Amino acid sequence: MSAAAIDAPELAHDHGPVSPGEIAIGVIIGRTSEFFDFFVYAIASVLVFPGFFFPFVDPLTGTLWSFAIFALAFIARPVGSILFMAIDRAYGRGFKLTAALFLLGGSTAAIAFLPGYETLGMGAIWLLALFRMGQGVALGGTWDGLASLLALNAPPEKRGWYAMIPQLGAPLGLIVASLLFAYFTAILPGADFLEWGWRFPFFVAFAINVVALFARLRIVVTPEFQHLFETRDLQPERALVTLSTEWRTIVIGAFAPLASFALFHMVTVFPLSWVFLFTTEAPTTFLLIEAAAAALGVIAIVVSGKLADRIGRRRLLGYTAAAIAAFSGFAPQLLDLGEGGEIAFMGLGFILLGLAFGQSSGAVSANFATRHRYTGSALTSDLAWLFGAGFAPLVALWLSAHYGLLASGAYLLSGAVATLVALWLNSELGKAR
Template sequence: MSSSAHQSPTQPGVPGAQTAHDHGSKSRIAPEEIAVGVVVGRASEYFDFFVFGIAAVLVFPHVFFPFADGLHGLLYSFTLFSFAFISRPFGTALFMNVQRRWGRSVKLTAALFVLGTATAGMAFLPGHAVIGDKAIWLLAFFRLVQGIGFGGSWDGLPSLLAMNAPPQRRGWYSMMGQLGAPIGFIIAASLFLFLHWSLDPDDFLTWGWRYPFYVAFAVNVVALFARLRLVVTNEYTAMLEEGQLEPISTREMVRSQGYNIFLGAFAALASYALFHLVTVFPLSWISLQNTQDLNSVLIVQLCGAVIAIICTVISGRIADRIGRRTTLGLFALFIGVFALFAPFLMGGGSVGQDIFILVGFGLLGLSYGQAAGTVTSNFEQRFRYTGAALTTDFAWLFGAAFAPLVALGLSAEFGLIAVSGYLLSGAVCTLLALRINKAFETKD
């Protein structure tokens, strides 16, 4: 999930390095082949996270927080929702050490095993009615472990893809990894929709909700083989060596590249702030207000996810024409304008809520499609592999981790104007970060 290098491997300052396109390069993997691994890998990871996010609305308040009223049950669930984003940077640091000791394939296998096991483990948890508060503590533990596994699952394929993409098509190839988000959401939401629609409420809350968590483990196994097929090849290793994409210790990264990490994270904040406000938050607000059937909301969100896929693809075309920095800033402005209408749409009954979801997903695709391709573009080459991972970790933490919790809590207290405030703050942070970061003013 990175961008093109502003100091490419063939520029002065990186002596002897070669890109995958240089004559005599040892690597022969086409960008399209790398893109397949990127999309499959990201879709599996996002599936795990969306399974939890949807269950945080439909299931957890009833199964793990039955003692709380509807609002507080959701707020408790969203508190646990944030735990994975808090632990994710620690997972990145831990598994970078694993990679330095035992290699990329061991790291990736272990991380996806941890991620899949934590997600599947939630499926076996008894509810609060059976073991009391221990159920909540175990759910919190699995959520923290899920974040650690997610952080460790960084494989460098997006960085590799951006480096081996044709210079005039880097926006196009950068958006491919971002397709995993709407694809993962479609799979997770479709499963929950089918189960929630076909089962009676008691069966769904007793055992039906567990099936998506079981499926997560199988999805991770498929994704693991798809990614290992690339990661363990000699060509992949050669390409990483050519690009100096090797793990750097977190301490060294923060000491020498901390500015770039945090500025890069804030540069993508508008996209990440919007992310959970069109996926998880509408379900929670509508369930509280009881303005429409939740199955209908899931159907609208599935349509929105399809729109997001289309808009993500479009973002690649736009970015190749006007630049990724300009694209990210432009759609941050659009998100800011969209934020002004959020209270009227979400408070305007089912029609307004559906419009909020569909338009929000469209803007999400257009902005998120280039978010990760832009935030790491100013890293020096040797720091790009670890820098891309940590920048993404902190973008999720600052922008998305607490979005459902804050938006729902403040909206319940002060009204839907809180949603506007949250989205506007993300848009402002993105525009300020892009303004400050002079590296974004280069040819990219």
């Protein structure tokens, strides 16, 4: 067992019982570190990887190949969840979390050392794919149950408020990643950035993972967490057992947040690729627009907590899915209207994303039997990201390049429809029970 995992119980003992506020901070730090890793890779997959790893094809094709490798992490993530839950049962949550975060940080840092195609040929591409899958497996292992712990301790009248807290990590991670890349693209000549400047954000990601590790270990070894673990509220049940008994809830839960998950990449990764490939705008400018829009997303996520407690989480998810469907019919074309159109698209998109994404986590988790809640929630999240977000940049860019920006809205519309159908099915399932 690592020194970090061994020292964590002593750390928890020295600081006494953990308050709900500390749990919330641990959740936000953990999710921010994960999403920072995610967005560092996503931004590099647009600005760097097409030319660095795929110089033998045109920029559009290179970006499509880059997005194909981007999707590998989402395919590998469920495998990581199953693997690390076995480690959890055998060695404990502290060891599992330490191993997963070091795998995540190690895979991310390894990408920073990769040579390009001109040096290593196809070997460079295979190594990029390998480390990307390593990130995905690790992300499956970073499921720590802290969001569930937070929800289980939430007063009934504040469940929406507590549900939005883990979701803050996404826009916060994007803000930090966007500003970091904006800084390096602004101060470095293009050749220097493409040769070595892009590597620094990957090193920063490793350092942030180390900080996040201790913040999360501080909580997962506390008596309160261990009690919930021992009473099976946070017990990692075997995946096959959970799937065999809870498959309906897992499927519905995976499709319920598809509107927000599809929108997630439509306002983060995809627009950067479109602007970079099909306009003359400097990437620094759009990265700053993206960071500002993500700040609106933070505010919208907080507002979603208040709204959900007032009108209900499922109703809010339904309303936002309908709004996202409407957004899909006109908003993508804004990206062709210059900087003003980009600001409008990103601002409106992030407000909708915040309202929907703020309540998308665990929308049907209450339907799980207690013993299956931990594993069921993890698998549901993995599948939702895979179906809703994993291939979104690839599909949206391909559709837009071949059929126009309006076509990319079709992918977003399909996610909104899936959410509305899943919410209806979940309501019917609840009545049946």
